[in-house]
Each structure stands twice: as structure tokens, then as C-alpha cells.
Amino acid sequence: xxxxxxxxxxxxxxxxxxxxxxxxxxxxxxxxxxxxxxxxxxxxxxxxxxxxxxxxxxxxxxxxxxxxxxxxxxxxxxxxxxxxxxxxxxxxxxxxxxxxxxxxx
Amino acid sequence: xxxxxxxxxxxxxxxxxxxxxxxxxxxxxxxxxxxxxxxxxxxxxxxxxxxxxxxxxxxxxxxxxxxxxxxxxxxxxxxxxxxxxxxxxxxxxxxxxxxxxxxxxxxxxxxxxxxxxxxxxxxxxxxxxxxxxxxxxxxxxxxxxxxxxxxxxxxxxxxxxxxxxxxxxxxxxxxxxxxxxxxxxxxxxxxxxxxxxxxxxxxxxxxxxxxxxxxxxxxxxxxxxxxxxxxxxxxxxxxxxxxxxxxxxxxxxxxxxxxxxxxxxxxxxxxxxxxxxxxxxxxxxxxxxxxxxxxxxxxxxxxxxxxxxxxxxxxxxxxxxxxxxxxxxxxxxxxxxxxxxxxxxxxxxxxxxxxxxxxxxxxxxxxxxxxxxxxxxxxxxxxxxxxxxxxxxxxxxxxxxxxxxxxxxxxxxx
Numbered sequence: 001x002x003x004x005x006x007x008x009x010x011x012x013x014x015x016x017x018x019x020x021x022x023x024x025x026x027x028x029x030x031x032x033x034x035x036x037x038x039x040x041x042x043x044x045x046x047x048x049x050x051x052x053x054x055x056x057x058x059x060x061x062x063x064x065x066x067x068x069x070x071x072x073x074x075x076x077x078x079x080x081x082x083x084x085x086x087x088x089x090x091x092x093x094x095x096x097x098x099x100x101x102x103x104x105x
Numbered sequence: 106x107x108x109x110x111x112x113x114x115x116x117x118x119x120x121x122x123x124x125x126x127x128x129x130x131x132x133x134x135x136x137x138x139x140x141x142x143x144x145x146x147x148x149x150x151x152x153x154x155x156x157x158x159x160x161x162x163x164x165x166x167x168x169x170x171x172x173x174x175x176x177x178x179x180x181x182x183x184x185x186x187x188x189x190x191x192x193x194x195x196x197x198x199x200x201x202x203x204x205x206x207x208x209x210x211x212x213x214x215x216x217x218x219x220x221x222x223x224x225x226x227x228x229x230x231x232x233x234x235x236x237x238x239x240x241x242x243x244x245x246x247x248x249x250x251x252x253x254x255x256x257x258x259x260x261x262x263x264x265x266x267x268x269x270x271x272x273x274x275x276x277x278x279x280x281x282x283x284x285x286x287x288x289x290x291x292x293x294x295x296x297x298x299x300x301x302x303x304x305x306x307x308x309x310x311x312x313x314x315x316x317x318x319x320x321x322x323x324x325x326x327x328x329x330x331x332x333x334x335x336x337x338x339x340x341x342x343x344x345x346x347x348x349x350x351x352x353x354x355x356x357x358x359x360x361x362x363x364x365x366x367x368x369x370x371x372x373x374x375x376x377x378x379x380x381x382x383x384x385x386x387x388x389x390x391x392x393x394x395x396x397x398x399x400x401x402x403x404x405x406x407x408x409x410x411x412x413x414x415x416x417x418x419x420x421x422x423x424x425x426x427x428x429x430x431x432x433x434x435x436x437x438x439x440x441x442x443x444x445x446x447x448x449x450x451x452x453x454x455x456x457x458x459x460x461x462x463x464x465x466x467x468x469x470x471x472x473x474x475x476x477x478x479x480x481x482x483x484x485x486x487x488x489x490x491x492x493x494x495x496x497x498x499x500x501x502x503x504x505x506x507x508x509x510x511x512x513x514x515x516x517x518x519x
């Protein structure tokens with residue numbers, strides 16, 4: 001099973017082992033971490049599931065779409081490690097991924 | 106012994122288990138609220154995302170479990186008492202109590218009314234036939250999905266977002282779909298003519314028969330729908346009829362208790378109703394919206410429900426801030442992603458940015474020369490950058506806005 005480490009805004013680390021096929025946003029929400037609004041439910045229409053990718057061991061995250069790029073531009077805390085977690089499907093390619101939840105805008 | 110002695114009491118009772126109710130409870134706990142919380146939901150389901158009902162859920166692209174706003178364990182961990190499948194019949198602000206449909210009274214310290222609305226029903230003959238459906242709840246869509254295998258012809262009454270989203274899904278599923286709209290264009294209530302024309306053409310290109318300016322006389326059928334008769338006598342055959350003609354805010358118990366409001370319950374900038382310690386949020390809350398010239402409006406959106414819920418959580422936890430969030434909306438139909446920022450109602454001019462033929466363009470709505478809203482169609486950049494223009498009510502020349510080569514963010518400083 002894919003292992004993903006999520007660090008919350010308060011700095012608490014959570015080890016997630018989500019099923020394949022759901023998004024990282026859904027995995028975070030299912031784990032009980034209550035920091036993502038994820039308002040649009042994952043259809044890439046807002047930027048409320050913003051995370052920072054701390055470590056991408058396999059280097060196989062899907063490329064960022066223009067829409068995701070544009071939505072991230074709306075966040076004041078964007079960095080070159082920013083992604084929308086709804087756009088990252090869980091698969092073996094994400095094993096060992098470490099992410100931090102971005103500050104609320 | 107007085108009956109009230111035995112009455113169960115919660116510090117906060119949230120009526121409604123949709124986006125607003127869920128966020129109110131979650132935000133209260135996030136903000137450290139330690140009192141007791143109960144949530145009362147009319148549907149049997151835990152809080153779930155409603156927008157996918159007319160999109161991914163109907164299309165069977167997402168199972169119900171993926172629509173849950175929080176996992177079941179979350180509500181237990183956060184000590185939120187769920188009373189699902191229950192309806193509030195009456196509110197007694199003097200006794201600080203509500204009464205459930207079965208007569209059970211519950212006492213509250215503060216009440217958050219987050220009931221949204223019920224799908225508006227047809228009043229014509231045949232409106233209660235089997236095979237006629239709203240698209241408001243999971244149960245509605247489950248009934249539609251159960252009937253679909255034996256359905257070939259669908260009539261959708263109402264050319265608003267819900268009807269058009271359902272039409273898009275059902276035509277992709279191979280059904281012959283007709284959309285009936287009483288106005289002379291689709292989306293007449295929420296968008297300008299340019300968007301209406303584009304969306305209408307998209308549906309026609311996918312084989313949907315869009316009938317504008319038509320009035321439904323009655324729904325035909327003995328026990329099950331067989332069709333729809335238009336005023337004028339034309340009959341359209343149908344095995345399934347979808348009614349998407351808006352919602353009626355579910356505020357009757359509050360109004361009966363004396364709360365101010367018509368077409369919703371009136372709230373102030375902190376989402377307080379005129380009744381002591383009773384808040385209202387989301388689709389049912391009639392509020393003066395800064396993005397509608399401070400006119401009292403209701404907004405039917407996830408954004409509004411969620412942001413108002415946060416406003417109330419802040420008030421209850423002693424950190425009140427007035428509600429002034431920028432409205433935003435989205436709709437997905439076929440491969441079209443429509444994103445809206447601001448409120449276009451009352452605009453007096455619209456400027457098209459980009460060529461609709463490219464299937465990526467935006468419409469900027471102006472009121473007295475100021476930008477009030479944008480509809481962005483496969484144009485997320487304009488949606489993101491247009492927000493600042495809406496917030497600033499920027500005055501920008503229409504010719505400049507129409508210059509698609511210049512990003513909107515460069516227009517604000519100018």
C-alpha cells in the first residue's frame with residue numbers, strides 16, 4: 001500500500017496509507033485531518049486543498065495542468081513546491097511522498 | 106415535574122446537515138468550541154457534497170462514499186451528535202427549544218439554521234406521477250439511476266444549472282434529452298446572453314433538443330410519466346422527467362416563530378436572524394450582499410454556505426467578523442468547466458474576452474462601468490485574476506477588457 005506522510009499546519013505528522021485511485025485530497029480528508037476545506041470537492045475549481053510537496057521520492061507526480069497552475073496563483077503562499085492535492089491520484093508512484101498542508105489563504 | 110426538566114439540551118443545535126451545517130460544526134471544533142453540538146438532518150445521510158449529484162454521481166463516476174464531507178468517524182471524534190432522518194417542526198425562541206416531527210423537544214443555547222431548501226415542485230396536473238424527479242438529494246438521484254436502464258427519452262423541465270448539468274450527463278449516457286425553458290434563453294436567471302447562447306449551442310451539438318420560451322401545461326401519464334404537454338398542445342414523449350426549477354428555502358418553522366424574512370430568513374452581517382440566539386446560513390439566508398449592491402439576496406452555493414458557517418463559528422467563539430466573502434460558483438457540463446466570480450445580476454453591459462469558437466473565453470459583466478462578475482469558460486486564469494477586479498469593483502474600459510492578449514491582473518493597476 002502507498003504510504004504518504006502529511007504534516008499539518010500545526011506541525012503534526014500523520015502517516016497515511018490510502019487506497020489507490022482516490023486523490024491525495026480525499027486521502028487527507030478521510031484520515032480525519034481537518035485542515036483542508038476542499039470546497040469544490042476535487043474538480044479543480046478552487047484552491048482550498050493546497051499542499052507543499054516536501055519530498056517526491058519517485059519523481060512521478062502527474063504534471064501540473066494549466067488550470068491547476070492558474071488556481072495556485074491565487075494563493076498568497078504559493079511556492080515552487082505547491083500542488084492542489086485533488087489533482088494527485090494515489091498510486092504506487094506516490095509511495096514515500098511527504099507533503100505539508102499549506103497555510104489557509 | 107415540568108417536561109422541560111427532562112428535555113435534552115445542546116449548547117449549539119445545527120438544523121441542516123449539508124455543506125453549511127457540516128462546516129459550522131467543523132469550524133466550531135477547529136476554533137476550540139468545547140460545548141455540546143447536535144446536528145439535525147432531514148436526509149438519512151451524513152453530510153455530503155451536493156454539487157456532484159447532478160454531475161459525477163449521476164454519471165456513476167463517483168460512488169456516494171466519495172461525496173462524504175467528512176468520514177463517519179470524524180463526527181464521533183468531534184463529539185457532534187447526529188440526529189439524521191429527523192425534521193424540525195417548530196422553534197420556540199422564548200423557551201430556547203425546537204420540536205422535532207415526532208414531538209421530541211430539544212433545548213439549545215444557540216441555534217444555527219442551515220436547512221437550505223427543498224426542490225420547487227411543479228403544480229400542474231401529473232406532477233406527482235412516478236418517473237418525475239427533482240435533483241436535490243441523494244435519494245432523488247438514486248431513484249433516477251434506478252430507472253435509467255429502461256429509459257430512452259428524458260424531458261428536463263428548467264434550463265438552469267441543475268437541469269443543464271443533468272441533461273449533459275443523461276445525453277452522454279445515450280438518452281434522448283429535451284430541455285424545456287420558459288425564458289427565451291437558458292441560464293436567464295444567472296448569466297448574460299453570451300453565455301446562454303454558448304451553452305445552448307453546446308447542448309444542441311450534443312444532440313439535446315433545447316426548447317426555449319415554452320410553457321408546460323401538464324405532465325402526462327396514468328401511474329408513470331409518459332410525456333409532457335406544452336401550452337399550445339404539443340406533446341413530447343418521455344419515460345423520465347427531471348424538474349429543475351429552483352428551490353424553496355426551508356424556513357417555515359423560523360418564520361412561524363416570528364423571524365423576519367420573505368423568500369428566506371433575513372440575517373445581518375453576522376448571520377443573526379431577528380430572533381435571539383438564532384443564526385441562519387447558506388441557501389436559506391437572506392442577506393445584504395456587498396457584491397449585489399447590498400441588496401438582500403439568497404445565494405445558493407457551496408461557497409456561501411461554507412463561508413457563512415465560518416462566520417457563525419467565529420461569532421459563537423467570540424471572534425466576530427462580518428460576512429463579506431466574494432461569491433463564486435462552478436458548473437461542469439460535457440467538457441466545459443464554467444467558473445463564476447461575483448454576481449452578474451443587474452449588470453448593464455457584458456464584454457466577451459477571447460473567441461468562443463476556441464471554447465476558452467470569459468464574459469466580464471459591468472454595472473455602471475464597474476466590473477461586478479465574470480463567467481469564465483475553460484478559462485481558469487481569468488477566473489483567478491478576475492477576482493481582484495470584482496473585489497475592487499474596478500472601472501476598466503470595455504475595449505481593454507476585451508483585449509484577450511492582456512492578462513486581467515495587468516489591468517487593475519492601470
